[in-house]
Amino acid sequence: MRKVLLIFGTRPEAIKMAPLVKEFKKYPKKFETKICVTAQHREMLDQVLSLFDIKPDFDLDLMKKGQDLYDITSRVLLGLRGVLEAENPDVILVHGDTTTSTAASMAAFYQKIKVGHIEAGLRTRNIYSPWPEEMNRQITGRIATYHFSPTKLSKKNLLDESINEDQIIVTGNTVIDALHLVLDQIRKNTNIQNDVFSSLVNVGISESKLESWISSERKLVLITGHRRENFGQGFENICLGIKKLAEKYPEVDFLYPMHLNPNVRKPISEVFLENELNNVVFVEPLEYLPFVYLMSKSYLVLTDSGGIQEEAPGIGKPVLVMRNTTERPEGLEAGTVKLVGTDKDLIINEVSSLIDSKELYLKMSEASNPYGDGFASKRIVEYFMNTL
Incomplete structure (x- = not known):
């Protein structure tokens, strides 16, 4: 042995x-x-x-x-x-x-x-x-x-x-293995579905918001950010871009589970102060199961993560990557992801394009996932x- x-x-x-x-x-x-x-x-x-x-x-x-x-x-x-x-x-x-x-x-x-x-x-x-x-x-x-x-x-x-x-x-x-395991659990077990729904309500997401995302009545942009190279001006630009997008598209919701690192949270508090935008929701970090559930209900994902570049395309979600380089160029070649860096205007333009253009959205969401x-x-x- x-x-x-x-x-x-x-x-x-x-x-x-x-x-x-x-x-x-x-x-x-x-x-x-x-x-x-x-x-x-x-x-x-x-x-x-x-x-x-x-x-x-x-x-x-x-x-x-x-x-x-x-x-x-x-x-x-x-x-x-x-x-x-x-x-x-x-x-x-x-x-x-x-x-x-x-x-x-x-x-x-x-x-x-x-x-x-x-x-x-x-x-x-x-x-x-x-x-x-x-x-x-x-x-x-x-x-x-x-x-x-x-x-x-x-x-x-x-x-x-x-x-x-x-x-x-x-x-x-192996992240695709994990994704399939979790989605299979959610699909087969109504108790898990109910638990996930309750956990999302407990972190501060209203039932009405959740139901509108589940029914696709409202589009959901799911956001994550944690990279060290984005600390400082990078995260400030990201937050400014999100704020402008939320103002531009009041019919679209923007959900940002905040990483625990103070360098991530500081620009959020500075840019949004007392957040009066009803379509921007900040919550504490989500456990993996509810996060995958929300990702499956999202319209697109805005992230600086590595793994999400592989996971989200596996369930047909376009990914805009808030980094200047990626070690996963297969997604770029396949058309499942795009790099937008931390350029505020580029973030705004690319998210806007996916919201406004059904043709562009389908091109990304239906591209084949190269990661397994x-x-x-x-x-x-x-x-x-x-x-x-």
């Missing part, structure tokens, strides 16, 4: 690793599957663990108020030293581009433990965009033995960096059945 240790610490990582945890757990005679969380995001991570019924074997619980990248990196390294010494897994699996992933890979390297990198090969080639994610994923890529790439383009990026082709496996993205079919986790586990 081979021992596999999955390590993650943020909500996005947990969402994308959850279906992989579930897949490994199907084969207890082949794999001893252990989970370690760093809790780089504490509250938001716990929401996902609860949703997917995942109980970590190790919890570093490293989140501290005011922590920075120095703190996170050093705490992950030191926290994992004892875990890796005690467990000595055959392989650790990390995801994507977080500080947790990179520090965990370094910790495994120091003990000569092999690393498998899920969502490998994404690149912008600009180490400060996104920051620090681009350098995180490049460092992890240099350490990893196994590279599970979501697309052929991400495989090519690794080949261009002289990674051996035998070590690269194109699987699709929902079986990425199965492919990864099958690979290790034949390799470890």
Whole structure:
């Protein structure tokens, strides 16, 4: 039996690793599957663990108020030293581009433990965009033995960096696996539907608003933002753009679940002050299940997130990306996403175009999603059945 240790610490990582945890757990005679969380995001991570019924074997619980990248990196390294010494897994699996992933890979390297990198090969080639994610994923890529790439383009990026082709496996993205799991739960279980509705009312969304989105009586623009490179003027521009759009389209609703980071919330409070716009709704961060539900009811998504560029097209929602570069150019090529940066006028113009032009909207919403079919986790586990 081979021992596999999955390590993650943020909500996005947990969402994308959850279906992989579930897949490994199907084969207890082949794999001893252990989970370690760093809790780089504490509250938001716990929401996902609860949703997917995942109980970590190790919890570093490293989140501290005011922590920075120095703190996170050093705490992950030191926290994992004892875990890796005690467990000595055959392989650790990390995801994507977080500080947790990179520090965990370094910790495994120091003990000569092999690393498998899920969502490998994404690149912008600009180490400060996104920051620090681009350098995180490049460092992890240099350490990893196994590279599970979501697309052929991400495989090519690794080949261009002289990674051996035998070590690269194109699987699709596990975030699509997670999306399908959650939407399937919602569709099949009316109790879950009722719970989601109640949870959205509890965070401050009126029943009448929800019902109008569910019935498509009103269009919903769903907004998320958290990238460090957008802190300051970037987020101020985003907020100014949203305000102008809300004034221009009173018949359209704009919902913004606010990230907990003060650098995200400060410009919101400064631009909107006492928000008198009935069609702009600010709420606390949403758990994954209600967020996916709202995404399925939205008209379009305005975001600086990475994963949403993959998820939203999977359910036919156009995505406008508030970044100047993306490590997911497949979506640009397929036509499922567009880059708008933090240029206020560009944000206004592109959102307006999708609201005003049915032809443009259909072109984006009906484009084929290049990021997978929902079986990425199965492919990864099958690979290790034949390799470890």
